[in-house]
Amino acid sequence: MPAFEYEALDERGRKSKGLITADSEYAARRELRSRSMAPLSLRSAENRQVARSGDGESLMDRLRAQDLSSRELMLITRQMSSLIGAGMPVAETLGLLAEQGARHHMKRVLLAVRGRVSEGARLSEAMQGFPRSFPAVYRAMVAAGEQAGGLDAVLARLADYLEKEEAVKNRITGALVYPVVLSVVALGVVALLMTFVVPKIAEQFTGMGMELPMLTQIMIGLSAALLVSWPFILAGLGALVVVTVLALRQTAIRTMFDGFLVRLPLLGGFLRQVEAARFARTMGILIESGSVLPEALGAASRASGNLAFRAKVETVRASVETGRGLSDALQASRWFPSLMLFMVAAGERSGALGEMFRRAADQMEQEIDGAVTVGLNLLEPGIILALGGVVVVIVLSILLPILQLNTLALG
Structure with missing residues (x-):
C-alpha cells in the first residue's frame, strides 16, 4: 500500500504533518477527513512529488528529505x-x-x-x-x-x-578527536604569536636601530605579510576548496586523482589494501548468496568509492566474461595482494570461492586494523613534533635579538 506524507489542519486549526498509508491519494485524503483533519497537501513518500497542483517543494521539504545514514x-x-x-x-x-x-x-x-x-x-x-x-x-x-x-x-x-565498517569508522573518528583538537589549539597559538607577539617585539627592536638576526627578520616579514593579506589567504583557500570539489565531481578528473593517491608511497599501499579487503568481503557475501560471478564483480566494483579501482574491477569483469579465470584476471590487474590471489585460485579449484574470499577479507582486515593502530599512535606525536617545531622557531626568533642585546650590554 503506498505511503503519503501529508500536511493538514486539525480540529483546532493547528498545522500538523505526518505519514499515512492508503491505496490512492483520494483514499488518503478521505482517511484524513475521517480523522477530522483538513488536508492541505499530499506527496508521495517515495518520490516526494507534491500532489497538489501548482505547489513546489520548499527548501525545508528538501532539507527534511534525508536518506538513511x-x-x-x-x-x-x-x-x-x-x-x-x-x-x-x-x-x-x-x-x-x-x-x-x-x-x-x-x-x-x-x-x-x-x-x-x-x-x-x-x-x-x-x-x-x-x-x-x-x-x-x-x-x-x-x-x-x-x-x-x-x-x-x-x-x-x-x-x-x-557493523564492522561502522565500528572501524567510529574507532578512527574517536582516535582522531584528540589530534584534531591538538592541531587546532597549536595553530591558534601560532597565529596568536605571529599576529600579536611578533609585531610588538618588532616595534621594540626596530626602534633601537639594531641589526636583527636573519631568522627574526624573516619572522617579522611573515608576520607583516600575514597581517595584511590574511583576508586574501582565506578567500584563496576557500576558492581552492570550491574548485577542487567541483573538479573532483568530474569523472575523468576523479579517476586521475584516485589513481594518483594509490600510487603514493605508504598511503597508496594502504588504500589499495582497504579497497582489496572491501572487494573481497563483498565478493564473499555475493557469491555465497548465489550471485553469478560477472554480476558479483559488477556489484563489487560499485561498492568502491575509488574510481581507479572501479576501472580495474571492470577490466577484470570483462576478462572473466571472455572465459579467463578469475585469479588470472585479478593478478593481471596488479592491484590485489599475493595472499588473496592464492586464496582465490584455491577457491576456484575447490569450488569454495565465496569462503576463500571471506577468509581473505578477514586476513586483510586484520592487517588494516594493525596499520590503522600504528598510524594513529604515530599521528599524535608527529603533530606535536611538527607544530612544536614551528613554535620553537618563532620563540627562537624572538629570543635571538634579546640575547644579542645582552651580549652587547655585557661587552
Whole structure:
C-alpha cells in the first residue's frame, strides 16, 4: 500500500504533518477527513512529488528529505534479518520497523518500500526508489538472497559487514578527536604569536636601530605579510576548496586523482589494501548468496568509492566474461595482494570461492586494523613534533635579538 506524507489542519486549526498509508491519494485524503483533519497537501513518500497542483517543494521539504545514514541502515538490516528469519513476511516486517522508527525520514523510506512490496515488487526492486539509502551493492546482495531463497541469511551477513565498517569508522573518528583538537589549539597559538607577539617585539627592536638576526627578520616579514593579506589567504583557500570539489565531481578528473593517491608511497599501499579487503568481503557475501560471478564483480566494483579501482574491477569483469579465470584476471590487474590471489585460485579449484574470499577479507582486515593502530599512535606525536617545531622557531626568533642585546650590554 503506498505511503503519503501529508500536511493538514486539525480540529483546532493547528498545522500538523505526518505519514499515512492508503491505496490512492483520494483514499488518503478521505482517511484524513475521517480523522477530522483538513488536508492541505499530499506527496508521495517515495518520490516526494507534491500532489497538489501548482505547489513546489520548499527548501525545508528538501532539507527534511534525508536518506538513511549508515548506522540507521545497519540497524534496519539487523532487525529485518531477525524478523524475516522468524517467519514474518517482508511487507509486515517493513511496516513494523516503520512504526518503531524514531525519525520521520526513516518512516518515509520504509513505508514507501513496503508500499511497493505490497504491490508485488521484490524487496530489492522496491529499494531502487531510494538509491542513496540503499546502495547498489546492498540491493545486489538483497537480490541475490531473494533468488537463492535465503534472504534472512544474506541480511545477517550484510548486517555483520555494516557493523564492522561502522565500528572501524567510529574507532578512527574517536582516535582522531584528540589530534584534531591538538592541531587546532597549536595553530591558534601560532597565529596568536605571529599576529600579536611578533609585531610588538618588532616595534621594540626596530626602534633601537639594531641589526636583527636573519631568522627574526624573516619572522617579522611573515608576520607583516600575514597581517595584511590574511583576508586574501582565506578567500584563496576557500576558492581552492570550491574548485577542487567541483573538479573532483568530474569523472575523468576523479579517476586521475584516485589513481594518483594509490600510487603514493605508504598511503597508496594502504588504500589499495582497504579497497582489496572491501572487494573481497563483498565478493564473499555475493557469491555465497548465489550471485553469478560477472554480476558479483559488477556489484563489487560499485561498492568502491575509488574510481581507479572501479576501472580495474571492470577490466577484470570483462576478462572473466571472455572465459579467463578469475585469479588470472585479478593478478593481471596488479592491484590485489599475493595472499588473496592464492586464496582465490584455491577457491576456484575447490569450488569454495565465496569462503576463500571471506577468509581473505578477514586476513586483510586484520592487517588494516594493525596499520590503522600504528598510524594513529604515530599521528599524535608527529603533530606535536611538527607544530612544536614551528613554535620553537618563532620563540627562537624572538629570543635571538634579546640575547644579542645582552651580549652587547655585557661587552
